[in-house]
Amino acid sequence: MSVFTRSGAGKVVGAIAVGAVSAVLLAGCAGGGGSTTPSESQGPMKDLTLKIGSVLPQTGSLAFLGPPEQAGVQLAVDEVNEAKKGITVDFTPGDSGDADNKAFETTVPKLQSEGVSAMIGAAASGVTKLFLDSNVDAGIITFSPANTSPDFTTWDDKGLYWRTAPSDLLQGEVLGNLVAEDGHKNIGIIYQNDAYGTGLYGVVKEVFEGTGGKVVSEASYNDGDSSFDAQVATIMAAKPDAIVLITFDQFKTIAPLLVNAGAEAKNFYLVDGNLSNYGSAVSVSLEGAKGTLPGPELTDDFEKRLNESWTAAGNPALEDYSYSAESYDAVVLLALSALASGGTSGADMSSKLQEVSGGSGDGTKCTSFAECADIINGGGVADYDGYSGPVTFNEAGDPTEASIGIFQYGADNMYTRVETR
Incomplete structure (x- = not known):
């Protein structure tokens, strides 16, 4: 890269x-x-x-x-x-x-x-x-x-x-390196099966595995899907130490499912498609979770x-x-x-x-x-x-x-x- x-x-x-x-x-x-x-x-x-x-x-x-x-x-x-x-x-x-x-x-x-x-x-x-x-x-x-x-x-x-x-050649590289820098070695990835999701998934996987880490489980879904139990079961079966979620607002449904299945939200990594100030819109605590979003820090009004x-x-x-x-x-x-x-x-x-x-x-x-x-x-x-x-x-x-x-x-x-x- x-x-x-x-x-x-x-x-x-x-x-x-x-x-x-x-x-x-x-x-x-x-x-x-x-x-x-x-x-x-x-x-x-x-x-x-x-x-x-x-x-x-x-x-x-x-x-x-x-x-x-x-x-x-x-x-x-x-x-x-x-x-x-x-x-x-x-x-x-x-x-x-x-x-x-x-x-x-x-x-x-x-x-x-x-x-x-x-x-x-x-x-x-x-x-x-x-x-x-x-x-x-x-x-x-x-x-x-x-x-x-x-x-x-x-x-x-x-x-x-x-x-x-x-x-996403840029965001994917930053995210893949961030997960590795945080000490994670075996990750799961849930991604949307479209141009955005598959493209970003591919870069994150390549970069993370280039650091010596391994993607131990991955699961995709289609935009418009409303049930994600199968994807969560696939990810959790591999016992990853972090989970990358390349989704849109489906995250609001997927995150509670993962937490209820035993995942810790502090080990979640989000992307621009789902990084949002959720407040009470997500029913579980996201404290410690990280995410990436293109754009600089603005310095005026x-x-x-x-x-x-x-x-x-x-x-x-x-x-x-x-x-x-x-x-x-x-x-x-x-x-x-x-x-x-x-x-x-x-x-x-x-x-x-x-x-x-x-x-x-x-x-x-x-x-x-x-x-x-x-x-x-x-x-x-x-x-x-x-x-x-x-x-x-x-x-x-x-x-x-x-x-x-x-x-x-x-x-x-x-x-x-x-x-x-």
């Missing part, structure tokens, strides 16, 4: 430079080729209107991720529009659901018919796979704040797929602004902030790429997304939409470092710098960050 080096940038703490992994990813499908545009030597010729929609989970097994992601998008839309820098974002929210309830089958065609140039989503890699080709055929950018499947790196997306979340925007729209205060920064940055990067290209089509923006993220290496660092827009409108090249990290897209549309947070649960079943890698 790759060796990662640390770097800091802008508002973030503890970014991981994706060393050898990014070299592999560069061989993937093109996602940010350059082209000559009217704005390379001057600002936009006219005020632009950018129509985007979201395909984020309001229902289904990832619904707990919906509020922070939707809040991130809405805050960015508000702040781009308030900046009045030559572009207005016209935003339409929509539900992705999950691969079981298939709410995206209604949302995606509706957004396509309304003429959006980009869709923010989906959260689940398996859901994005089900509509990505349709958007590519329509010339629409699919920009996910949370897809982590390595499969997207080499997808034939015509440069129209981008993500601010890092590939982002969470405060996020909550103010979200609650002002009549929503309850956020309980989790998973992928809110990645969602915010997706909108900002789209708006900046439209300004830089002088157009709002998927092709226009895809020609400049790598550039405005700093992937071309010749831009001026900036840390807000307004600051970056001023650079572009003045005829310069902007390099946006956002709340999710420096981003720095490669040609496959993947971020090449990212942070993975390590979190631990307290007695109240709420988690706190204990480390960033």
Whole structure:
């Protein structure tokens, strides 16, 4: 596996430079080729209107991720529009659901018919796979704040797929090493049988066994399943000293089953798909359990602004902030790429997304939409470092710098960050 080096940038703490992994990813499908545009030597010729929609989970097994992601998008839309820098974002929210309830089958065609140039989503890699080709055929950018499947790196997306979340090649490596560093030698893994679950499972297993440990039991299930007794029995029969749970909100059912079968929750390891401030929503104590979640530690008032925007729209205060920064940055990067290209089509923006993220290496660092827009409108090249990290897209549309947070649960079943890698 790759060796990662640390770097800091802008508002973030503890970014991981994706060393050898990014070299592999560069061989993937093109996602940010350059082209000559009217704005390379001057600002936009006219005020632009950018129509985007979201395909984020309001229902289904990832619904707990919906509020922070939707809040991130809405805050960015508000702040781009308030900046009045030559572009207005016209935003339409929509539900992705999950691969079981298939709410995206209604949302995606509706957004396509309304003429959006980009869709923010989906959260689940398996859901994005089900509509990505349709958007590519329509010339629409699919920009996910949370897809982590390595499969997207080499997808034939015509440069129209981008993500601010890092590939699970990163999270899997951090998690596999964390379990080993904590002294565990024989682990069990329960994972969801989809693009997300199988991809992350494979990396965790490879990395953990590379440290000298052994995966002594493993069990999968399908999204939509409601009974997990067989999976729990399989895992517990092997007497593992730790259990990795690569699930969505099925964790709320699986965790009590494991504890009742004799497992100690302090030896559970969670992932981004199920790391949540559960409180009383899980009937057993999770004290001591750990989990990983991509994203840096934020150092300004982002969470405060996020909550103010979200609650002002009549929503309850956020309980989790998973992928809110990645969602915010997706909108900002789209708006900046439209300004830089002088157009709002998927092709226009895809020609400049790598550039405005700093992937071309010749831009001026900036840390807000307004600051970056001023650079572009003045005829310069902007390099946006956002709340999710420096981003720095490669040609496959993947971020090449990212942070993975390590979190631990307290007695109240709420988690706190204990480390960033």
